Amino acid sequence: MTVIPLSESWTVTALSGPAPEGVAGRAIPATVPGSVHLDLLRAGLIDEPFDGDNETTQQWIGDVDWRFETTFRWHEDGSERRDLVAEGLDTLATITLNGVEIGRTENQHRSYRFDLGAALVEGENALRIDFDAPVPAAHERSERHGARPHVNHHPYNALRKMGSSFGWDWGIDVAASGIWKPIRIETWSTARIASVRPLVDVEGTTGVLEAHVAIERADGLRRGPLRVEVEIDDRVAQVEVAPGETSARVRVEVPDADLWWPRGHGAQPLYDVAVRLADVDAWRGRVGFRTVHVDIAPDEDGSPFALHVNGRLIHVRGANWIPDHAFLTEVDRDRYARRIAGATEANMNLLRVWGGGIYESDDFYDLCDEQGVLVWQDFLLACAAYAEEEWLSREIEAEAREAITRLSPHPSLVIWNGNNENIVAYADWGWRSKLGGLTWGEAYYRRMFPALLAELDPTRFYSAGSPYSFSSYLSPNLDQYGTVHIWDVWNTKDYASYREWKPRFVAEFGFQGPPAWTTLTDVVHDAPLDPQGAQMLVHQKAWQGNINLERGYGPHLPAPKTIDDWHWATQLNQAAALRFGISYFRSLSPYNTGTIVWQLNDDWPVISWAAVDFAERRKPLWYALKAVYAPRFATIQPAGDGLAAVLLNDADEAWSGDLVVRRLAFDGTVRAEAVIAAEVEARGAATVALPAEVAAAGEPTGEVLVVDAAGFGRALHDFAEVVEQSLDRAPLEVRAERADGAVRVHVTARSYVRDVFLLADRGHRDAAVDTGLVSLLPGEEHVFTVTGAPEDVDPSAFTAPLVLRHAGDLRA
Known part of the structure; x- marks a missing residue:
């Protein structure tokens, strides 16, 4: 096989739509993989999309049709097949080679392969990809096929494009176009490996690998037999694929296999697997031997949601994961590694990949495999009703088949989930009457997805939705059955109300707080800075979000008098709310088997439910989670x-x-x-x-x-809330020094002090601190270690009143 990457010499041009003068009709250098926004930014044609209110002024980008073009050279190599392979096109694309249309796409969440045939010529070739403007396309499709309920302002449910790219209650609206994954030419002969599903089981002490190999033949089905060979742990098995056959199943046994365990329960041994197709193609991957079972059997209290790996109950301490950048190509393996470290260092053992985002890159799942982080993977349908007719169902089936197959090697993946909140919305949010008989997605959740998993990968657990009570005759969001989402606390109740629930498993719940001061003020420039400032509210996407923040801290903390106190109070209250809730939920063990907090990360600088902000600064919530998630x-x-x-x-x-x-x-x-x-x-x-x-x-x-x-x-x-307590406003003796390349801040309590926290970025924007939310009794000392600050920064910068804070300093 010969591979020609197509990553160079691209341009992008606005074809039609409201592109401003200086952009319309102009060929702009483009980066592939990439996005139109980033190309415009690099060309100096737009300002930083995340800054100020640029989101509003740049809405035209999603209303424009864009053309990507490049040229490349190809020379005849005698291959029988010549394919264009596009791993990810976002989203409605028409592909033309040398003036010949070779294919169309309408799904960001799947790859495409097109036989170029005679369109590929000797010498120079011109490739063009025209993208329809996604925002008007989504609205047009919604009107044509019947408008269906959805959250937020665009009908993202009419287009197989990342839902949160159209904005969310934590996300910026940057719906645009681009070649967001690699694209290439592949030429090949005889046959190729189309896909491999290396499914595992454990029988006694023996690891069992069944490799399901799909084969594409260059001449269709006519050519003679082929040999498929599978190797794992120096053990080799092979089968012959007869003429006319396009698949093979090869079983290999590994005696005394080392089991793969979730973190905190054992090691994560991974076995290299090699699949060879005669001498024409090969595939390599890794597997881990483990079994998965989720107990949902009814009991006297309802029904549990109890995850077992290798027969052992796993108490889930998790977080929901959203796309880690609004522009997906900006997330590389190193950023994934830092983010996952942010989860593991906070004692988490599971990440739920939420259904309004993407099927993440292989790097994400590889790192979870290596770190023992369990993955709950949503199919990509969230907070909306989805048409079940052929125009959409064919794409949803194609993307699901590809995702199930691609992710099948990963031992970290233990749960597939049909959707996020769509079943509960139909049952409890009034969708049924709004739909007026239109299809809404039930066929996917109850028929298509379970059938595909039974066919392609029956080794994982499947839930039709989240939340879900595992019965068609119960409300989907009952806390004593299956999984529950608890949003009343954020929306209407005080966080002490978490005790009104007695959940078996909490799959979503959360409370907001602002990002680090530097992360916030880098993009919000209101003068003076104010919670209700114009730019501040651009960076607060939740309905009445800052009003909810005020309502949330009211029963617990003194009303802040300055913007600095508002920032500290709302960050502190976010941490206190989740600390309270998780402490209570964990105290219900073994009745309660897990919590998945909303959310670990952000996709831009925003006031949100995240524990780690977009700039990778850890909010007080992160330190609270580390404490309450301790084994x-x-x-x-x-x-x-x-x-x-x-x-x-x-x-x-x-x-x-x-x-x-x-x-x-x-x-x-x-x-x-x-x-x-x-x-x-x-x-x-x-x-x-x-x-x-x-x-x-x-x-x-x-x-x-x-x-x-x-x-x-x-x-x-x-025994009382901060607002009522007689806490000392100045209870600490403080000194700071440099030692071993870091700044050490020593604090000693003269009286009881609650939640001492060092807002390190306010001492220096590059600084980070090792511990936080430390409560001390009189006479006790704690040392904060600050890293990242340049040598010329005075250590006393980290003892300043707006840097070193505690709950009592909010008192008048």
Whole structure:
């Protein structure tokens, strides 16, 4: 096989639509893979799309038809087939080679292969790809086929294009066009490997690989037999593919195979697999041997959603994942690696790839394989009703087939999910009446997707949707059945209301907070800066988002008087809300088997639910998640008329020891104390009632309950909210020094101090800090280590009042 990459000498031209003077009709150098926005930016024809209100002034880009063109040379090599392979075109494209139309596309989420035949000529060739403007196309298709409910302002559900590229309640609207994945010429003879599905199982101690190999023959079905050989762990098996056959199944057994485990449960051994088709083609990949089962069997409480890998229950500590950049080609393997490290360092063991985005690149899944991060993968249908007629269903089936096949080697992928919130929207959001009999997607969720998985990859679990109660006769979002989404807290309730639910598994829930100060002010330039400023609201996509932030902190924190305090208060409240919710949900173990917080990441600089902002700065929420997702975690929860310590031990070793329980005044005076023996089995939980004389506050606004247990993070219970507490506004002694290439900030508490946090980027934009949200008792010291700051930065910059913060400094 000969491969000619087509990545050079591209131009892009605005053909029709509202392109401004200086852009219309002008051939602009284009980068492939890439996007129109980025090409215009590099050419100096638009300003930074994420800055200020440029989103509004650049809406014309999605209303323009764009033409990409290049030339390349080809010389006859005697091959029987000459194909154009486009891994990703975004989205409605007409492809012409030397004036001959060779194909059309209408799906960003799949690849295409076109036989060029006689259109490819000796010498120079001219390739042209014309893209229809996506925004008017989506509206036209919606009107033609029947408008169906959807969130946000464009009918993204009428086009197989990334839903969030049209904007979301955290995302910028940059729907445009481009060649977003590699494109190339392949010439070949005899046959080629069209795809490989290396499915695994474990039988006793033996790993079993069944490689399903699809073959394309250059001459159709006529030529003679072919040999397919599969090698794994120095073991080789082969089969002969008879004339007329285009597929093969090869079984290879690996005795005493090392099992692949989720992180925290064991190692992640990966086995190289080589598939060879005679001497004409080869495929290489990796697999990990493991089994997957999700228990949804009804019980006396409803029905669980309990994920088992290799027969072991996995308590899920996860986050939802959205596309990591609004311009997808800007995400490379290194960025994926940093983002996934952001998950693993916060003690997460699962990422859910959400259905309004994309099937991520192989780099994402490879890294999850290597790190033991489980993947829940949505099919790409989210928050909308989708037509089931042939014009759309053929594309959804094609993309699903390709995605299932491509992702089949990855041991990290354990769950396929039919959609995000579409079933609950039909059942509970009033869609049924709005649809008036139009199809809405049920055929995909209940028939197409499960049938495709049964055919192509029955080794993973399938859920028809999220949330889902695993019954057609129940509301899809009942907390005692299957998976639940909890959005009432963000939308209407105080975060203390999380205790109104008793969920088996929480697949979505979250609370907003702004990004780091530098990330925010790099793009928001309101003067003066204000939560309701014009540019601030451009970077707040949730309906009444900043009003919800104010409502959210009101019962808990003093009202901020400055924009600096608003920023700190809303970041702190976001962290407090999720810390409260996850602590409670985990305390329900084993009844509750997991949480997947919304969300880990951002795709542009925005006020959102993310734990790590677009500039990769970790918000206070990230530090809260690291604490509450610790494998060994202690929390204090209401129990009857009193309080109890709940110990979660997600480790292979049982634990026993003493709980040291103290009720302290804020000045450190011990008001009551007890020592209680406790034990927790491996991968288990234990609830220990706390004596009333210790657990009942004498002075709620000036006392704190403390539980210490060796090997667990300290558990604290505040008897009152910050807004009510008599916290010292200046409780810390502080000094900073340089040591070993870092800045070390030493803080010592003179009285009880809640949630000390160092906003490192406010000391220097490149700085980051190792720990955060540290609460201290009188006399205790903590050292923050700050990295990334240049040597000429004075260490005292990181002790300034707007840098080193704590909950009490919001008090008047």
